[in-house]
Amino acid sequence: MAGKKGNDSLLSLDAKEEGELPEALKRNLLLQQPDTFEKDKTDLSPKQVTPEPGFCVKTKTEKDEKVFINICKSENVPSPKDITDEQLQSILQSGDATHYRVPLSLGEPHIEKDNSNHDCTVYDVIVGSSFYDTIQSRPIMKDFLLTIVLEGLEEKYSLRLCRECKIMKNRKFLGNLPEQNVRKAPKPFIIEMEEEEGKGNSKNKSTAAVSTAPEPEYTIIREPLDGDIxxxxxxxxxxxxxxxxKAISLDVGVDRIEITVRPNLYHLHVDLPFTVESNETVAQFNRDSQILFVTLPVNGIVVENVL
Structure with a gap:
């Protein structure tokens, strides 16, 4: 719900009122955390980014400690694919946020002074500039962003934050806006689900050219089911x-996918029916079900009329 208090906008993102976030949405958050990826200096190519001011959000921890979140923007952070409010609402209602990710960078906490000259903790969050412009006129998208920001900070820093958030009307940011190292995650990567504290691992390794390992059972599903492509x-x-x-290596080409599991446990090579955006592939391994889920964005070219 939304309301007003003084000069500040008040947003309620209370999980108790709205229901706990779906697991798919929580897994979405893992895809946005730079620290969930293994540190590979060659692949991650860190870049120092200076945040541009946006707006400031005030909340507090479960211990009633003040927390401010500077929502910033930068051209160096990619923006997500544009979707309509109706599509986003459908995603939230279905609980399947696997296919919609919002790239963002979560900065380290720093101590600043509030208006009463008291110490408070401040976090800087950077999103893509065009996405920032989009949320200014779309309340549902802004609420969605704030929800995943709060979840992301909680996940990364082991916090519990109040969902009663005040957007400061006359303040674009609090304190300083230090540079952040924004790393480009290697793709395709594998996020390990259900691991302790939600931490994931990534792999982006070439598979062996020849393998005697057995082929695992697999299925390929079109989404959506309707339409030609x-x-x-x-x-x-x-x-x-x-x-x-950690045992899985994944290699995705424009029209094929290859998976190898060490040591010689499985090997799979599949020619895809459509060409795909290999750099936008997302993979998640569920340790409980022992199933690897790979989402491949189609770029619209039919390779073979299957499925």
Whole structure:
């Protein structure tokens, strides 16, 4: 719900009122955390980014400690694919946020002084400039952003933040806006789900050219099912002998996918029915079900009339 108090906008993002965030939405957050990726200096290519002021949000911890969040913008952070309010509402209602990710950078906390000259904790969050412009006229998108920002900060820094957020009307940011190291995550990457504290691992390694390993059972689903060309191909690969994503290597080309599981447990090569955006592929390994989910954005070119 939204309301007013003084000169500041008040947003209620209370999980108790709206229901706990769906697991798919929480997994979405893991895709945005720079620290969930293994540190590979060659692949991650860190870049120092100076945040541009946007707006400031005030909230507090479960211990009643003041917290301010500077929502900033930068051209160096990519913006998500544009979707309509109706599409976003449908995603939130279905609980399937797997296919919609908002790239953002979560900065380290720093101590600043509030208007009463008291110490408070400040976090800087950077989103893409065009996405920032979009949320200014779309309340549902702004609420969605604030929800995943709060969830992201909680996940990264082991916090519990109040969902009663005040958007400061006359303040674009609090304190200083230090530079952030924004890393470009290697793609495709594998996020390991259900791991302790939600931390994930990523892999982006070439698979072996020849393998004697058995082929795992898999399915490919079009999404949406209707129409000549889907927006995504979603693969589900069953890996019953695998307990961690660290054993999995994933290689995606424009019209094929290859998966190898060490040591010689599985090998899979599949020619895809459509060409895909290999750099936008997202993979998630569920340790409980031992299933690897791979989402492949289709770029619209039919390779073979299957599915």
């Amino acid at each position: 889907p927006e995504y191909l979603v693969m589900e690969i069953k890996l019953p002998k695998v307990s961690t994503s």
